[in-house]
Amino acid sequence: MPGNSMISKQSFDVQTANILREMIVTGSLEAGSRLTEAKLTEQFHVSRGTIRAALQKLNNEGLVSQVPYTGWHVIALDAQDAWELHNLRRVLDGLAARLTAERIEPEGAKKLEDAYQKLCGLCDSGDPRDIADADFELHKLIVALSGHRRLQEHYTLTEQQIRVFIASCDSEFSDYKNIGKRHGPLIKAILSGDADTAERLAKEHNATQGDELISSLRQLETQ
Structure with a gap:
């Protein structure tokens, strides 16, 4: 995860959400694609709690959704x-x-x-x-x-x-x-x-x- 090592956990949540948001809006993350907390944790080198908080923020914005038993998915406009x-x-x-x-x-x-x-x-x-x-x-x-x-x-x-x-x-x-x-x-x-x-x-x-x-x-x- 890019950034100063002294940045707070809350800032990591925001940074992670910002990066994921841009990936979704620009199409780097395809509509409907599945997001796993474990894979994102490894990709961004942050805790699972940070990833979960970032995904929840994006969920509130309507960019991702959480499907029971299958995890998170990128919004797909119907x-x-x-x-x-x-x-x-x-x-x-x-x-x-x-x-x-x-x-x-x-x-x-x-x-x-x-x-x-x-x-x-x-x-x-x-x-x-x-x-x-x-x-x-x-x-x-x-x-x-x-x-x-x-x-x-x-x-x-x-x-x-x-x-x-x-x-x-x-x-x-x-x-x-x-x-x-x-x-x-x-x-x-x-x-x-x-x-x-x-x-x-x-x-x-x-x-x-x-x-x-x-x-x-x-x-x-x-x-």
């Missing part, structure tokens, strides 16, 4: 999961975009523009995983700029599942260079203070990819 996350995200992102457009200030506008330009830059030459991360961070920033504390709390409850959903949607969109450009009208509406347009575009954003992902999963489930 059509119902994708449908729920798709609709929940539309509502949360729509409200966040409206509120942010209504209260956007120069400092927030600069952060938003920087995040947008970072995404566009990655689309020109970046790795699909980095693009998905930048995509998520841009939407998360819009939520943060909304100034709505309870909205941020609800977003946090499902944000890791939303990261998985965004990565899955982006995988349905083979032309990665256009992912950044598709955010352009939404960012423009927010920066101009056009709340109605910002909310509409946020709700419509990724609708096609979300629908395609749900359709693909439904087809797989009927095979």
Whole structure:
């Protein structure tokens, strides 16, 4: 396990959860794969209690599940999961975009523009995983700029599942260079203070990819 030898056990829990989370979200750990405490203990050179605590944290985030007598498994989005996350995200992102457009200030506008330009830059030459991360961070920033504390709390409850959903949607969109450009009208509406347009575009954003992902999963489930 990387890190200073003086780091507390609690920090090891957090570090282990952070590493596993990134492996799940980026696909390094495949959806549905089995996780054993013994193997993870050996892999990360930490105690089984640390592994168990990390897995429990990820379970609370909806990224892993514990199946009686078989152990832990990485989340595998089914059509119902994708449908729920798709609709929940539309509502949360729509409200966040409206509120942010209504209260956007120069400092927030600069952060938003920087995040947008970072995404566009990655689309020109970046790795699909980095693009998905930048995509998520841009939407998360819009939520943060909304100034709505309870909205941020609800977003946090499902944000890791939303990261998985965004990565899955982006995988349905083979032309990665256009992912950044598709955010352009939404960012423009927010920066101009056009709340109605910002909310509409946020709700419509990724609708096609979300629908395609749900359709693909439904087809797989009927095979």
